[in-house]
Amino acid sequence: MIVLIMADQIPEFAPTFRFQWEAAQxxxxxxYPEGMVKLSQSAEEILKRxxxxxxxxxxxxxxxxxxxxxxxxxxxxxxxEQAIKNGWIRYK
Amino acid sequence: MAGLDINNGKPLWLLAExxxxxxxxxxxxxxxxxxxxxxxxxxxxxxLRVMREAREMGATQLGFSGGEPLVRRDLEELIAEARxxxxxxxLITSGVGMDEARxxxxxxxxxxxxxxxxxxxDEELNNxxxxxxxxxxxxxxxxxxxxxxxxxxxxxxxxxKNVDQIRDILDMTVELNADYVELASTxxxxxxxxxVEHLLPSREQxxxxxxxxxxxxxxxxxxxxxxxxxxxxxxxxxxxxxxGWGAIFLTIAPDGSALPCHAAAQLPGxxxxxxxxxxxxxxxxxxxxxxxxxxxxxxxxxxKSCPEKEKDFGGCRCQAYMLTGDAANADPVCDxxxxxxxxxxxxxxxxxxxxxxxxxxxPLIFRNMKNSKKIIQEAV
Numbered sequence: 001m002i003v004l005i006m007a008d009q010i011p012e013f014a015p016t017f018r019f020q021w022e023a024a025q026x027x028x029x030x031x032y033p034e035g036m037v038k039l040s041q042s043a044e045e046i047l048k049r050x051x052x053x054x055x056x057x058x059x060x061x062x063x064x065x066x067x068x069x070x071x072x073x074x075x076x077x078x079x080x081e082q083a084i085k086n087g088w089i090r091y092k
Numbered sequence: 093m094a095g096l097d098i099n100n101g102k103p104l105w106l107l108a109e110x111x112x113x114x115x116x117x118x119x120x121x122x123x124x125x126x127x128x129x130x131x132x133x134x135x136x137x138x139x140l141r142v143m144r145e146a147r148e149m150g151a152t153q154l155g156f157s158g159g160e161p162l163v164r165r166d167l168e169e170l171i172a173e174a175r176x177x178x179x180x181x182x183l184i185t186s187g188v189g190m191d192e193a194r195x196x197x198x199x200x201x202x203x204x205x206x207x208x209x210x211x212x213x214d215e216e217l218n219n220x221x222x223x224x225x226x227x228x229x230x231x232x233x234x235x236x237x238x239x240x241x242x243x244x245x246x247x248x249x250x251x252x253k254n255v256d257q258i259r260d261i262l263d264m265t266v267e268l269n270a271d272y273v274e275l276a277s278t279x280x281x282x283x284x285x286x287x288v289e290h291l292l293p294s295r296e297q298x299x300x301x302x303x304x305x306x307x308x309x310x311x312x313x314x315x316x317x318x319x320x321x322x323x324x325x326x327x328x329x330x331x332x333x334x335x336g337w338g339a340i341f342l343t344i345a346p347d348g349s350a351l352p353c354h355a356a357a358q359l360p361g362x363x364x365x366x367x368x369x370x371x372x373x374x375x376x377x378x379x380x381x382x383x384x385x386x387x388x389x390x391x392x393x394x395x396k397s398c399p400e401k402e403k404d405f406g407g408c409r410c411q412a413y414m415l416t417g418d419a420a421n422a423d424p425v426c427d428x429x430x431x432x433x434x435x436x437x438x439x440x441x442x443x444x445x446x447x448x449x450x451x452x453x454x455p456l457i458f459r460n461m462k463n464s465k466k467i468i469q470e471a472v
Contacts, residue, residue: 001313
């Protein structure tokens with residue numbers, strides 16, 4: 001699968017996956033049939049913003065500001081690409 | 093299927109076997125052969141408490157299973173509460189007892205995922221193995237499940253009688269738009285152990301099946317995930333059964349007995365604590381049964397000094413018991429087990445029976461209450 005990351009596209013969670021906070025794991029997780037993936041804090045911060053309201057460019061800008069860093073673009077785009085390949089999120 | 097690979101010592105996976113009643117009679121059913129002894133089912137209130145307590149301990153995945161869970165009239169209520177508690181809710185069903193109104197009601201209750209089993213890709217074999225005319229209905233229900241936008245898993249248990257139709261089976265799952273396909277080679281517990289001579293495929297059949305499964309995995313990789321579970325009788329390394337005893341899995345049988353895996357009831361010398369008398373926390377943390385094969389201290393040689401013990405936990409306790417008479421032995425699938433050759437010989441023997449068609453001389457024992465009662469009586 002080839003995924004093109006476009007700055008003006010809006011990612012949202014796929015209806016076949018669930019993203020939620022798990023107190024017992026002390027982290028956010030992605031849930032799917034009979035499985036669970038624990039998320040790192042950076043993954044969580046990106047996925048929280050894949051809410052169907054923000055473009056990729058806005059997500060990058062917002063995170064760079066929140067964490068006071070200027071070079072997160074590649075890392076975030078790479079993660080979004082993986083998350084689309086995994087089927088967790090999709091472009092609207 | 094896709095595992096929960098993280099172990100914080102919590103019962104992450106709660107399998108709720110709501111009932112052993114089932115309209116189907118599959119002769120490879122993994123339920124215990126003593127299903128007729130389980131007529132004292134938990135009440136709705138019991139299940140609500142079990143779900144709440146397991147969730148408090150960190151359980152995330154909840155499987156409604158059976159028997160056929162659709163038989164329980166309180167299923168909608170249980171799903172709604174499970175979802176409210178934050179579980180990811182899986183319904184594991186034959187599709188018999190389902191209709192569109194119920195699929196919609198489950199959606200309204202918050203059900204996350206539906207898994208439907210097929211016995212075969214052709215109507216005649218499907219209906220013969222299930223002992224019911226269910227094939228068309230299953231197909232209709234699979235379409236309804238997709239109509240309501242659930243992620244759908246189609247599960248097909250593979251054995252000698254259907255493994256040669258694997259290509260047709262996969263074409264059917266493509267046509268039905270499955271998101272995941274579980275091709276589960278029969279594991280020999282419960283009823284399938286009784287019928288092993290009818291069910292064990294040949295090595296040639298398996299090699300062919302695996303080749304076709306890999307071909308479809310490649311071809312369908314962008315739209316459908318195919319999980320091919322190899323039959324471990326043909327392997328040399330044991331499976332990491334249940335990710336270790338009492339590590340992440342908790343099964344509650346219809347009568348409320350709590351088990352570290354759904355096949356464990358057969359193990360001798362163990363008392364399975366019941367949720368009617370104990371909290372899930374007591375059962376999980378304190379019961380002798382859940383601590384019995386936890387960790388590594390219980391191991392004997394060759395497991396004890398094995399560098400792979402943290403990977404496979406010595407394999408399956410039930411298989412060790414069934415094939416060696418001692419549940420603390422290494423799983424004989426492991427070629428370090430002194431019983432491995434014996435298992436290998438048994439597989440060869442069944443292979444010869446199959447080629448000579450002598451296996452067919454013995455009747456296939458279908459999974460139903462009548463046959464269960466008979467097996468219980470004969471054991472006494």
